[in-house]
Amino acid sequence: xxxxxxxxxxxxxxxxxxxxxxxxxxxxxxxxxxxxxxxxxxxxxxxxxxxxxxxxxxxxxxxxxxxxxxxxxxxxxxxxxxxxxxxxxxxxxxxxxxxxxxxxxxxxxxxxxxxxxxxxxxxxxxxxxxxxxxxxxxxxxxxxxxxxxxxxxxxxxxxxxxxxxxxxxxxxxxxxxxxxxxxxxxxxxxxxxxxxxxxxxxxxxxxxxxxxxxxxxxxxxxxxxxxxxxxxxxxxxxxxxxxxxxxxxxxxxxxxxxxxxxxxxxxxxxxxxxxx
Ligand code: SF4
Ligand code: FES
Numbered sequence: 303x304x305x306x307x308x309x310x311x312x313x314x315x316x317x318x319x320x321x322x323x324x325x326x327x328x329x330x331x332x333x334x335x336x337x338x339x340x341x342x343x344x345x346x347x348x349x350x351x352x353x354x355x356x357x358x359x360x361x362x363x364x365x366x367x368x369x370x371x372x373x374x375x376x377x378x379x380x381x382x383x384x385x386x387x388x389x390x391x392x393x394x395x396x397x398x399x400x401x402x403x404x405x406x407x408x409x410x411x412x413x414x415x416x417x418x419x420x421x422x423x424x425x426x427x428x429x430x431x432x433x434x435x436x437x438x439x440x441x442x443x444x445x446x447x448x449x450x451x452x453x454x455x456x457x458x459x460x461x462x463x464x465x466x467x468x469x470x471x472x473x474x475x476x477x478x479x480x481x482x483x484x485x486x487x488x489x490x491x492x493x494x495x496x497x498x499x500x501x502x503x504x505x506x507x508x509x510x511x512x513x514x515x516x517x518x519x520x521x522x523x524x525x526x527x528x529x530x531x532x533x534x535x536x537x538x539x540x541x542x543x544x545x546x547x548x549x550x551x552x553x554x555x556x557x558x559x560x561x562x563x564x565x566x567x568x569x570x571x572x573x574x575x576x577x578x
Contacts, residue, residue, distance in 0.1 A: 323417075325358075330342075349361060383404040390422060393419060396490040397547055404482075441532075450504075481502035486547060496531070498550055504521055
């Protein structure tokens with residue numbers, strides 16, 4: 303199973319040559335959800351190779367604001383690779399060229415001076431573009447609402463030592479819980495499938511004792527919600543795992559499919575028994 307990859311070993315390194323980059327950006331600009339969008343070209347000059355990608359966009363936006371032009375809209379919050387808010391396509395790759403890295407943790411030293419960089423929002427029917435690089439990822443929230451939780455009685459918290467969790471299960475649950483809900487897996491999948499995201503949540507709760515009572519209903523409801531939201535099916539291409547900034551492995555999809563099969567059979571048996 304994947305290990306947590308919140309920060310890559312090179313995340314704090316400086317560009318050894320102290321380079322400054324002059325770049326050409328081709329950026330998707332779209333006024334709002336109903337307007338047509340188009341690619342617009344901008345110069346990004348004097349960019350320190352030590353800047354993050356979002357800091358580079360900040361510099362471009364400062365120039366746009368100084369010229370009384372609309373800044374490029376993009377989502378961001380923590381800028382530490384942990385919140386899942388940021389994300390767009392860089393040269394056709396979700397979160398850009400570095401493995402296991404969110405766009406907020408991507409540094410400009412990975413680009414060449416004089417390079418042309420294309421920047422586009424996630425493209426998926428279930429993630430409509432709201433403005434420029436910002437998409438509506440509410441579909442993920444609704445998948446979680448459908449079953450990505452546990453029901454626990456209120457009152458004093460139970461002593462943690464009273465619920466034993468085998469180390470191997472705790473490790474898998476922890477790795478699965480590393481999913482930050484960024485949506486890169488959907489954006490990179492040719493089917494715009496949300497299987498890796500949903501399966502990470504199913505695997506997280508399904509490997510813990512607290513997740514067992516609702517395990518069958520959870521998988522049935524969350525998978526049904528994926529379909530309602532318009533995400534595509536998984537055809538085992540693997541682009542999702544390749545661009546996942548938390549390196550969630552495709553094993554979680556196998557885990558979810560096994561849970562789905564078991565839950566579906568149980569439901570069928572119960573329906574049959576109630577008809578007899
Ligand atoms: S599985 Fe990975 S790529 Fe998909 S939402 Fe979670 S962290 Fe992002
Ligand atoms: S801004 Fe939080 S993960 Fe990028």
